[in-house]
Structure formats: C-alpha cells, structure tokens
Amino acid sequence: MSFWGQLNLMDPASPIQAEMLLFHDHAIVLLIGIFSFVALIGVKLVFNKFSSRTMHEAQQLETIWTIVPALLLIWLALPSLRLLYLLDEQSGSGIILKSTGHQWYWSYEIPSVGLESFDSYMVQEPDLEHGDYRLLEVDNRAALPSHMSSTVITTSADVLHEWTLPSMGVKMDAVPGRLNTMGMFIETPGIFYGQCSEICGANHSMKPIVVEAIDIADFLA
Numbered sequence: 001m002s003f004w005g006q007l008n009l010m011d012p013a014s015p016i017q018a019e020m021l022l023f024h025d026h027a028i029v030l031l032i033g034i035f036s037f038v039a040l041i042g043v044k045l046v047f048n049k050f051s052s053r054t055m056h057e058a059q060q061l062e063t064i065w066t067i068v069p070a071l072l073l074i075w076l077a078l079p080s081l082r083l084l085y086l087l088d089e090q091s092g093s094g095i096i097l098k099s100t101g102h103q104w105y106w107s108y109e110i111p112s113v114g115l116e117s118f119d120s121y122m123v124q125e126p127d128l129e130h131g132d133y134r135l136l137e138v139d140n141r142a143a144l145p146s147h148m149s150s151t152v153i154t155t156s157a158d159v160l161h162e163w164t165l166p167s168m169g170v171k172m173d174a175v176p177g178r179l180n181t182m183g184m185f186i187e188t189p190g191i192f193y194g195q196c197s198e199i200c201g202a203n204h205s206m207k208p209i210v211v212e213a214i215d216i217a218d219f220l221a
Ligand SMILES: [Cu+2]
Pocket: 160, 161, 162, 196, 197, 198, 199, 200, 201, 203, 204, 205
C-alpha cells in the first residue's frame, strides 16, 4: 500500500462507518479553516503596524469573535450528537457473535447456529503465505452474514481487551465479568481486519481480529 493510502481510514463496510467517515471529513474542513485563518492572522500581525498602546477595548469586534466560534462549535456538535445517537440505536438483532478476549487470542462463539467456542490465534510470521498480512492473519476467522445486521457481544477471560473492527465502526471494550453489546450491519461480503485496542500485556499487538462476511445462505450452510 502506498504511503498516502496508509494515511486514509479504512473503506467503510457498514452504514454507520460511512456516516463516521463523513463526519470526519466535516470536522477536518472546520479544522483546516480555523488553522488557516489563525495562521493568516498570525502572519498579518507580525507584518502590519495597526497597533495602538491606548486602545483597550473594541466591543463590536469582541462580540463577533465570541459568537463566530460558538456557532462553529454548534456546527461541529450537532452532527456529532446525531452520530452518537445513531450508534446507540443500532438494532441488536440478527446473528449473535460472542467474542471473548484472552491473553493473547480471541475465542468466538455463535450460539444461534450451534457453533461452539473456538480459538482464533494470529498466524506467526514463518507460517504466512504469499499475500497475507503480517500481524493481521488468524488461523480461525469469525464468520458473519453480510447484508444484514448482527450483534457482537464481548467479554474477557482475564484482563481488559478491546474488540475493534474499523471498517464496521465497531470498537468495544472486553471487560472481565461483563457483557458489552454492539450492533453492526455488514453491507458487503469480504474479509475485515482489526486489532485489539486496549493494552492487555506483552502480546497485545499479536491478537488480531478477522471477520469474514459471507452470504447468509453460505453462512447457514
Ligand atoms: Cu490488547
């Protein structure tokens, strides 16, 4: 992958992640605008001679430079709140995937189709095949149906872990003694990669997450 390609976020594969990507762009536009404006004012201040020792206030100017940033903050906050509630409202139906974090691997269970718990370990470097992603491939992938909503439940068997799937907009703590639930709608079939996102010990970076989204008919078969 090219250098610039790596700076991008992953392609969205769920509606909520597509929304988050749009919000990211929205926020970046605001940031670039503010940064450019402040830089311009900074440069102007250095080079002009419009300063006066006797001027202590400028009511009109102060009113403007209070109200404009406030409006900008609202412009940022409203879509952010909308997204927050959209995330909360994701339907919790469909196939349930239970993922349990361990030091240092994940184990998965899909009770509704009678799939009992299996472990998902990272593929070690000498065992990689041509074209595999280093530190991202696993021996047993979790499978979920595409074109429908699913539910992911995470928990942990030892310390805090975090189940993350960037292209689905899912990032959820795996907490011992607790079940966390999140809905996700996978739009396209494919193989999706993620990594544990909570420092969980020595091999934290060696317990990747791979979900294979397949057609519902194949999934049930
Ligand atoms: Cu970790």
